[in-house]
Amino acid sequence: MLSTFFRRQNEKSLKDERFAPLFDKNVPKDECVVFDTETTGLDKRRDSIISIGAVKVKQNKILSNEALNILIKQDSLINKESIKIHMIRNCDLEAAVDIKEAMEEFLFFIGNRTLVGYYLEFDVAMIDKYIKPLFGIKLPNKQVEVSAMYYDKKIKFIPQGNIDLRFDTILKNLCLPKLNSHDALNDAIMTAMMYLKLKNIEKIK
Amino acid sequence: MTELLKNLHPHPPFSLVDEKAFILLEHSMQIAYYPDDTILIDQGGVCDRVYIVIKGAVESFRDEEVVNIYHENDIFGGEEILKEQPSKERYLVTQELICYELEKEPFLQLCENYPSFKEYFFSSIIQKIELIKQKKEFASMSDIMLARVERSILHKPCVVTHDMPIKEALQIMQDQGVNSLLVKNIKGYGIVTDADLRYFILNEERKNLKVISDIQSYPILSLREGAYLFSALLFMTKNSIKHMPILDDEENILGSLELIDIMSFFSNQSYLLSTQIDKASSIEEVVDAASRLDIMISSLYTKGVKSRYIAKLVNEINTKMYNKLFMLIFPESWRSKMALLLLGSEARAEQILRTDQDNAIIFEDGFEPKDAEEYCDIFYDTLEKIGYPRCAGNVMLTNPKWRQSLSGYKHAINEWIDNPIQKNLIDMATLFDSRVIAGREDLHKILIDYMFESTANSANIIRYFAKPIESFESALGLFSQFVTATGEHKNEIDIKKTALFLIVHGARVLALENGIRTTNTYDRIKELNNLGFLNREDSRDILQALIAINTLRLGAQLKKRENGEHIDNYVSIENMGKMDKDMLKDALKTAEKFKQIVSYHFKLSSLG
Numbered sequence: 001m002l003s004t005f006f007r008r009q010n011e012k013s014l015k016d017e018r019f020a021p022l023f024d025k026n027v028p029k030d031e032c033v034v035f036d037t038e039t040t041g042l043d044k045r046r047d048s049i050i051s052i053g054a055v056k057v058k059q060n061k062i063l064s065n066e067a068l069n070i071l072i073k074q075d076s077l078i079n080k081e082s083i084k085i086h087m088i089r090n091c092d093l094e095a096a097v098d099i100k101e102a103m104e105e106f107l108f109f110i111g112n113r114t115l116v117g118y119y120l121e122f123d124v125a126m127i128d129k130y131i132k133p134l135f136g137i138k139l140p141n142k143q144v145e146v147s148a149m150y151y152d153k154k155i156k157f158i159p160q161g162n163i164d165l166r167f168d169t170i171l172k173n174l175c176l177p178k179l180n181s182h183d184a185l186n187d188a189i190m191t192a193m194m195y196l197k198l199k200n201i202e203k204i205k
Numbered sequence: 206m207t208e209l210l211k212n213l214h215p216h217p218p219f220s221l222v223d224e225k226a227f228i229l230l231e232h233s234m235q236i237a238y239y240p241d242d243t244i245l246i247d248q249g250g251v252c253d254r255v256y257i258v259i260k261g262a263v264e265s266f267r268d269e270e271v272v273n274i275y276h277e278n279d280i281f282g283g284e285e286i287l288k289e290q291p292s293k294e295r296y297l298v299t300q301e302l303i304c305y306e307l308e309k310e311p312f313l314q315l316c317e318n319y320p321s322f323k324e325y326f327f328s329s330i331i332q333k334i335e336l337i338k339q340k341k342e343f344a345s346m347s348d349i350m351l352a353r354v355e356r357s358i359l360h361k362p363c364v365v366t367h368d369m370p371i372k373e374a375l376q377i378m379q380d381q382g383v384n385s386l387l388v389k390n391i392k393g394y395g396i397v398t399d400a401d402l403r404y405f406i407l408n409e410e411r412k413n414l415k416v417i418s419d420i421q422s423y424p425i426l427s428l429r430e431g432a433y434l435f436s437a438l439l440f441m442t443k444n445s446i447k448h449m450p451i452l453d454d455e456e457n458i459l460g461s462l463e464l465i466d467i468m469s470f471f472s473n474q475s476y477l478l479s480t481q482i483d484k485a486s487s488i489e490e491v492v493d494a495a496s497r498l499d500i501m502i503s504s505l506y507t508k509g510v511k512s513r514y515i516a517k518l519v520n521e522i523n524t525k526m527y528n529k530l531f532m533l534i535f536p537e538s539w540r541s542k543m544a545l546l547l548l549g550s551e552a553r554a555e556q557i558l559r560t561d562q563d564n565a566i567i568f569e570d571g572f573e574p575k576d577a578e579e580y581c582d583i584f585y586d587t588l589e590k591i592g593y594p595r596c597a598g599n600v601m602l603t604n605p606k607w608r609q610s611l612s613g614y615k616h617a618i619n620e621w622i623d624n625p626i627q628k629n630l631i632d633m634a635t636l637f638d639s640r641v642i643a644g645r646e647d648l649h650k651i652l653i654d655y656m657f658e659s660t661a662n663s664a665n666i667i668r669y670f671a672k673p674i675e676s677f678e679s680a681l682g683l684f685s686q687f688v689t690a691t692g693e694h695k696n697e698i699d700i701k702k703t704a705l706f707l708i709v710h711g712a713r714v715l716a717l718e719n720g721i722r723t724t725n726t727y728d729r730i731k732e733l734n735n736l737g738f739l740n741r742e743d744s745r746d747i748l749q750a751l752i753a754i755n756t757l758r759l760g761a762q763l764k765k766r767e768n769g770e771h772i773d774n775y776v777s778i779e780n781m782g783k784m785d786k787d788m789l790k791d792a793l794k795t796a797e798k799f800k801q802i803v804s805y806h807f808k809l810s811s812l813g
Contacts, residue, residue: 061306062236064207176303177260179208186208189236193303196238200301 007140015136018104022140024112030059032114032144034192035106036184037123040074044125048074049099052106053185055192056113060200062192068109069185071096103131114142118167118191121145146170146191149198156203170194173204206231213257213305216278217784218325226315226322233311239302248295252285254306261302265294273790274299283326286312354432354451357481357493358467359460362387362450367395367418371405374417385448385461388421394458395421398448427452430459438467482525488533488587495526495591502557503763515759520554524642526591531643534584542569544644548600548607552640553709553724555755558762558772561596562588565607565639567648573610581608600635611648615655622659625669633670634710637717638724657720671714671807674800677702694775700761700789701774704754704796708747711803726751743802750795753788 011023035054041047054068073096097105106127117123120143128138147165154163154173171178171190174197179186210231213219219230236259239245245263246252256263256275263275272294275281285292286309307315316323363383365374367390374397378386388395397420405420414420427450428437441449447464478501481494502515531545549563550556562585566577581602589595602608609617614636621629637656641649660666712729715721721732727748734744761776778786804810 060238062238064210064236065231065233067207175260175301177209177212179212189207189209193236193238197301197303200238200240 010137010140013136016134019107019135019137022107022110022112022137027112027114027142032057032116032195033110034062034116034188034195035068035110035123036117036187036191037126038182038184039126042122044122044129047126048072049102049126049130050074051184052102053183053188054106054109055185055188056109057116057192057195060196062189062196064189067185067188068106070102070105072099072102073097099130100134103127103134107131107135110139110141112141114144115139116144116146116191116195118146118170118187118194144195146194146198150174150194150204153198153201153203174198209236209259210234210305213278218280218283218322221321221325222315222319226319229311229315230307234305234307237302237304237306239298239304241298241301243298243302245296245298245302246282246285246292246294248293249291250295252282252292252309254308255280255282255286255312256296257305257307259303259305261298261304262300263296263302263304264299265296267294272794276786279786283312287316287323287326354428354430354434354437354462356430356459357497358434359451359462360384360466362458362460364389364394364458365417367391367416367421369417371414371417371420375402383461384463386417387425387450387458387461388417388423390418390421390423393424394427394450395423396425396448396450397421398446425450427458428462429454434467437462438464441467479522479525482522482529485529485533488530488583491526491529491533492587492590495522498522499558499592499766516555516557516755519557523551523556527642530584530587534587535580539572539574539580540644542572542645543567544641544646544648545602546639546649547642548635548639550638552638553726554640555709555726557755557759558766562593563596563600563635564588564602564642565600565636566602566609567614567645567652568608568610569645569648570610570612577608578603598631598635611652614652618656618659622663622666625666627673630670630673634713638713640724653722657717660717665812667714667718668807668809668812670717671710671803672809672812674707674710674714674803675809677706696779697775697777699774700754700758700776704750704793705758705774707796707800708751708754711799714803714807739802743799746795747799750792750799753792754796757785757789757792 007023014020014023033054033056035052037049037053038051039047039049049072051072052068052070056063056066115124124139124143132138147170150170150173151163151165155161167187167190168178171194174194176190176193176197179190206227210227213230214227219227234257239261245256248267257280258275258277260277263279263281264271265273265275265281273281281296316326360383361381363377363381363385364387365377367388374386378397384398386397388397395418397417401420401422405414408414412419426440426444426446428440430451430453432451437449441447441462441464449462449464451459451462453459478494478497482491485491485494498519502519527545527547531540535543535545544567546552546565546567547563548565551563564584566581568574568577585595585601585603595601600607606617618633618636621633633656637653639649639653660670708730709726712726712733715733715738716723716729719733719736719738721729721736723729723732730739730744730747730751733739734741739747757776758774762772765772776789778789781789
């Protein structure tokens with residue numbers, strides 16, 4: 001299989017042995033990591049990560065007590081537009097760490113667990129952008145897209161429908177509490193709730 | 206800290222801890238998902254964590270009976286852990302649940318560090334009411350700050366011309382019993398108050414003071430109608446004046462505003478109201494004063510005064526009002542031959558906001574004036590103007606059935622007892638909850654004595670009388686959900702039918718059986734406790750439940766009035782805070798228990 005091939009290539013190019021456990025085939029059952037990043041913008045090449053929020057989900061529980069919430073030092077000042085969105089000002093970054101340290105912490109946190117997220121592709125690409133040069137690899141973890149899960153359950157109810165996949169719409173349709181702040185950890189927790197709920201229901205009205 | 210966690214902060218018991226506690230919570234709480242029908246804690250099972258509902262619903266059952274329902278921000282499991290007992294109830298998810306879970310260890314640590322947090326789990330309904338009261342007190346003091354200067358608070362202006370001799374003007378002051386005199390000058394007004402009179406007495410000879418304008422303070426400070434009462438208070442305090450004319454838009458004097466009245470408005474409007482009713486010399490003046498009662502109720506409520514005490518105060522003022530109307534409307538020759546009765550909630554002194562007119566007249570035997578209808582109509586119209594709507598059941602003195610001679614009523618009682626159909630039982634309950642507001646008390650006493658006697662002599666009437674208590678179900682007992690009403694009243698419960706009626710009617714029936722004369726439900730319950738029918742604990746619980754129900758009902762009604770909605774007995778569950786919900790649940794449980802005590806006592810289940 002081609003994916004197996006790429007996976008092997010990826011593993012071979014690992015430069016840092018500390019992250020070998022990421023490739024461990026013995027993936028813990030019923031465990032995953034839901035994560036979200038806040039970035040300076042939506043351009044994968046130019047923009048950078050400001051913060052990462054992640055929580056483990058084990059069976060039916062979100063382990064919010066051991067959540068990961070990392071702020072990352074920026075090379076340049078955050079521009080005004082993105083401050084308006086994620087409300088992270090330059091002065092809020094005092095507790096921030098280097099990107100390398102952040103990536104190490106993140107990788108240790110996720111291990112070989114499945115990754116779950118909302119528009120995960122973007123977040124994964126942002127992480128890959130940093131870890132490829134640092135450690136030689138891209139994220140090898142299995143990935144689950146929450147909006148796709150939602151789509152699959154929703155389409156059962158309205159086969160030809162146009163399905164609104166906006167974050168807030170999904171929250172609303174799943175009857176989940178809506179939060180006002182959109183930092184990475186809050187969003188990760190909300191996404192984790194979506195995931196748990198979607199995992200447990202057959203279809204959505 | 207995540208927003209989800211922060212959201213807990215306004216809700217007790219989390220409102221009772223500080224930031225440090227939240228750091229502990231952040232590091233120990235997990236979020237869990239449970240599908241429908243999950244049993245979280247089984248009856249007899251051991252509880253190893255506390256649950257805080259984020260979304261969804263959990264119901265607790267004792268055997269098959271629903272004991273409690275938990276919604277958003279509600280917490281459970283704490284009591285079981287603290288008491289180190291197996292759970293007495295089974296906690297079942299009835300609507301997909303997302304909740305926080307706090308393990309036993311950190312929970313106990315919190316309890317140790319924050320005694321008030323721990324106490325919450327043992328707090329009785331009364332303490333919960335205290336917490337809510339504090340919240341309300343905090344909430345809207347602003348209402349009272351927004352009151353405006355209105356005509357009803359003003360004193361009649363006493364205006365004299367500028368050239369009136371001083372002594373003559375003083376005589377007018379004396380005759381009219383006013384504290385200040387307005388002087389109409391060629392241009393503008395002046396005012397004469399106590400201070401000016403001192404000046405007059407000291408300087409009369411020396412300065413040759415003759416006419417009233419010689420001693421007036423001129424020009425006067427005044428405010429327009431519609432100014433904020435609070436700014437009027439500041440204005441008068443600032444300028445050290447105690448009397449101030451209020452003008453309309455055309456600069457006409459409407460009346461005089463007295464500092465003392467403003468002060469009493471801000472401390473307690475009841476004083477002002479009752480003086481006004483006392484002073485009233487026409488029906489219109491009574492209507493004017495009484496129409497302001499609602500403002501007083503709102504302000505007292507926002508000040509956090511218990512509904513029971515508000516009801517008492519309202520009752521005092523209403524008594525005055527009815528007495529005054531009785532004097533003003535009915536011919537003098539009638540007054541010694543009749544009793545004016547209040548019926549229903551007003552007679553029980555439990556009415557706060559005006560619901561509808563419930564009143565009656567007993568005439569002395571042999572005295573049945575032909576033109577009774579005419580006067581009763583005036584009485585009815587006046588009450589309607591004040592804001593008492595027509596009684597839907599037509600329990601009013603305009604109805605000949607409620608305007609009878611003593612022996613007429615006795616016949617009616619006999620008939621009710623002989624034929625205990627629903628309609629008659631309602632009439633009986635209505636008449637039993639009656640009170641003389643003006644006129645001959647003895648007529649009423651004879652009537653109630655007759656009622657005690659004839660019910661005691663009839664074997665089953667009291668049981669029939671009690672029976673309706675079974676016709677309304679508690680919102681918690683029968684329905685698995687808190688919310689019972691549908692359609693227009695979705696997510697609301699009729700607090701009168703599901704709780705208040707149970708307590709009021711139970712107390713009423715037992716009062717009739719035990720010869721208790723007082724009509725107030727609180728007093729009836731206390732009396733039943735004195736007689737040993739109810740034990741201390743039960744009667745205390747019932748009284749607390751009654752306070753809770755009335756407080757919630759009043760809150761809902763005031764809100765409806767504010768929004769211009771129809772005032773009814775529905776209380777919305779949807780937007781109710783956790784404290785209110787807890788309180789309501791406890792109250793509903795107590796009401797249900799009381800109902801069972803009554804049902805058992807009268808063996809209602811064996812009555813067809």
